[in-house]
Amino acid sequence: MQEQEKQIPAVSEALVQCPYMVYVIVNEKGVITFINQTYLNVLNMSKEDVVGKHILEITPHSKLPEIIRTGEVHEVDTWTINGHDTIITRTPIIKNGKVIGAIGRSLFMDMSSAKILVSKLLKTEKELNKYKKEVYQIHQSKWQFKDLIGNSSEFVMVKSMAQQLSNTTSTILITGESGTGKELFAQAIHHASLRNKEPFVRINCVSLPENLLESELFGYEEGAFTGAKKGGKPGKFELAKRGTIFLDEIGDMPLTMQTKLLSVLQERVIERVGGIKPIKIDVRVIAATNRDLEQMVRNEEFREDLYYRLNVVRVSIPSLRKRPSDLPLLVQDLILRINKKIETNVTQCSQKAIELLQSYSWPGNVRELENLLERAINLANMSKQTCLNEEHFPSLFKGVSKQEANDSENNLARAVEKQEIETIKRALQQCNYNKTQAAKNLGVNKSVLYRKLKKYNIGSCRK
Numbered sequence: 001m002q003e004q005e006k007q008i009p010a011v012s013e014a015l016v017q018c019p020y021m022v023y024v025i026v027n028e029k030g031v032i033t034f035i036n037q038t039y040l041n042v043l044n045m046s047k048e049d050v051v052g053k054h055i056l057e058i059t060p061h062s063k064l065p066e067i068i069r070t071g072e073v074h075e076v077d078t079w080t081i082n083g084h085d086t087i088i089t090r091t092p093i094i095k096n097g098k099v100i101g102a103i104g105r106s107l108f109m110d111m112s113s114a115k116i117l118v119s120k121l122l123k124t125e126k127e128l129n130k131y132k133k134e135v136y137q138i139h140q141s142k143w144q145f146k147d148l149i150g151n152s153s154e155f156v157m158v159k160s161m162a163q164q165l166s167n168t169t170s171t172i173l174i175t176g177e178s179g180t181g182k183e184l185f186a187q188a189i190h191h192a193s194l195r196n197k198e199p200f201v202r203i204n205c206v207s208l209p210e211n212l213l214e215s216e217l218f219g220y221e222e223g224a225f226t227g228a229k230k231g232g233k234p235g236k237f238e239l240a241k242r243g244t245i246f247l248d249e250i251g252d253m254p255l256t257m258q259t260k261l262l263s264v265l266q267e268r269v270i271e272r273v274g275g276i277k278p279i280k281i282d283v284r285v286i287a288a289t290n291r292d293l294e295q296m297v298r299n300e301e302f303r304e305d306l307y308y309r310l311n312v313v314r315v316s317i318p319s320l321r322k323r324p325s326d327l328p329l330l331v332q333d334l335i336l337r338i339n340k341k342i343e344t345n346v347t348q349c350s351q352k353a354i355e356l357l358q359s360y361s362w363p364g365n366v367r368e369l370e371n372l373l374e375r376a377i378n379l380a381n382m383s384k385q386t387c388l389n390e391e392h393f394p395s396l397f398k399g400v401s402k403q404e405a406n407d408s409e410n411n412l413a414r415a416v417e418k419q420e421i422e423t424i425k426r427a428l429q430q431c432n433y434n435k436t437q438a439a440k441n442l443g444v445n446k447s448v449l450y451r452k453l454k455k456y457n458i459g460s461c462r463k
Contacts, residue, residue, distance in 0.1 A: 022081065022088075022106040028099060030055050030065045042081050067092050067102040076107070141187035141200040141244075148181070148188060149333045152323035162315050166192035171265070173250075173310045174288040176317030179367030182288040183248060185315060190244040195284060198243030201236045206252035213257050215273045218264075224274025237270050237281050244284045250310065251291035251302065262306045285310070320362040320369065327358050330369060335388075338374050344381045349388040356390050372396075421456050424449070428458075 022039035026032050035050050043050070043058065055062045059081070067074065067090045074090040086106045093101040145163055150156065165172055166189045174182045183202065190200045208216055219235030220228055236245055247253075253261065264270050265285065269278045287310045296302035320327070331349050339346060349357075362368055376392035385392075424442070431437040439449040452458075 022086070022104075024055070024064075024104045025093075025101060026055050026064050026068070026104075027101045028068055030068060032058065033101070039081075062104070064090060064102045064104050068099055071099050079106075141191040141196070143184045143187040144191050145188045148184060149329050150323060150326035151329060152318075152326045154318040155323050155326055158315060158317055162189055163192060165189060165313055165315070167194075168313075169284055171284070171310055171312045172286045172315060173293075173313070174286065174315045174317065175293075176288075176290060177319045177365055178290045179365030180317040180319060181366055182290075182317060183246065185317060186244070186246045186286045186288060189286065190246075190284075193244070193284070195243050199240050200244050200246065201240035202246040202248060203236045204248045205257075206249040210254045210257065213254070214260065217257075217261070218270045218272055219275075220273035221275040224272070228274070232272060232275075235270070235272065237264065237283060238279065240281075240283045242282050244286060247285065247287040249289060250287040251289035251293055251296060255301075255303065258303045258306050262303060262309060265306075265309050320365045324358045327369075328354050330366065331357065331373065334370050334373050335377065338370070338377050342374065342377070344377050345386060346377045346380050346388060347386045350390070353388050353390050353393065356393060356396055360396055417456070420452070421458070424452055424456070424458060 021036070022042060023034075023036040024032060024039055025034040031054055032051055035047065040047060040050065045058070050058055055064050063074065063077075066072075071092045071094070073092065074088075077088055077090070079086050079088045088104060088106045091103045092099045093103060145159060148155075148159055150159070162185055172186075172189065174185055176182050186202075187200060190196060203216060205213065215224070215233070215235065217235050217237060219233050219238055221232040222228060222230055224232070247261075264281070268281055270281055271278055293302050293307050293311070297304045297307050320330075328349075331354065335346060335349065338344070357369070364371075372393065372395070373388075376388050379392045379394075380386070380388055390396075424438070427438045427442050428435070431441060435449060435453075436446055439446040442449065
């Protein structure tokens, strides 16, 4: 018997003596060579009663002889031992291609444990799906190609090219002046791609200081630095898993970070700050800039190898002044969007106002147009007008004096202040002048509310 036991591979004592697991080993003849105490307790037998006996003498319904005969693995099976419903696995012991025994062990001592585990797994899966859904909702593309307005040949050509690139996984560099809609194009490309069910994650390379940019991009491990969250934090590349990461203002990325980004793009592997475990990433990279990267490369302000890595395919968005024929379409589309946002009812823009807008050079491009239209819509709404005219664009309309233009803008500012005062007073009344609750209802910080109260001299508050 000792010789037979030597043929059985070494088994961890801690494992086989586990009080939550039954464990039995038989040789090629089906004779029991080892049984743990937990199994003996279930059988109400001693080791001397069992070891050396054939398995069918102890448990007549055992399937271990079948395992010896066939060499098959029973990964999961239900089995009853003295009234205990268990889940077990059976495995042959093979040496030099020959079955020399078999092992039977329980995964759970009873079905209730299995049900608890299944319940926990289902709960975990539900929480993971909820987390994934929340990440997707936060990081999703809202713009589609149908939302990109323009019929000019320059715009149509760029839009068509971007649509074709949606079907690839190539890295894209989007260039264009500030306000031309580079992020909108990036979102549309993602939305039309096969990755559209996964996150679209944006990071502005100029809005974060250099010491935070690395942890934002790659994440960090617990204890990586003072203030690091317990358990660490995933970076944007991890959040964008199987989706798209949009690196906005890439031309403003510090040189040290450019080196690390180049390595990530080449190896498709990241490491969290303070971590040592490499994490594989599967993301599409879209970068954007309003700067001249070629000139920056010549000035040694931007890495040449990173530039070539990013500039696989380029989408250059034309400025608004290069496509003045698109302006009427843009105006009409923006009027609809602005009306919905600020709850106004301005329906159109007069032809003279359109001509006035077309005569302007638009250094801020579509973003400037949107801001100017929102101001004009507010002015029109104040006077109950539904059509935008030249006078609603005081900064552009030469027929209006500078003083009149300033007066119009001041009138708008006063109207906004009046509305703000009424809103604050109403919020305070609704919560019995509790400033903390009023700030919460208004969706602002308490300190912001205090500044507004002081600014407008609203002193009738009791708390």
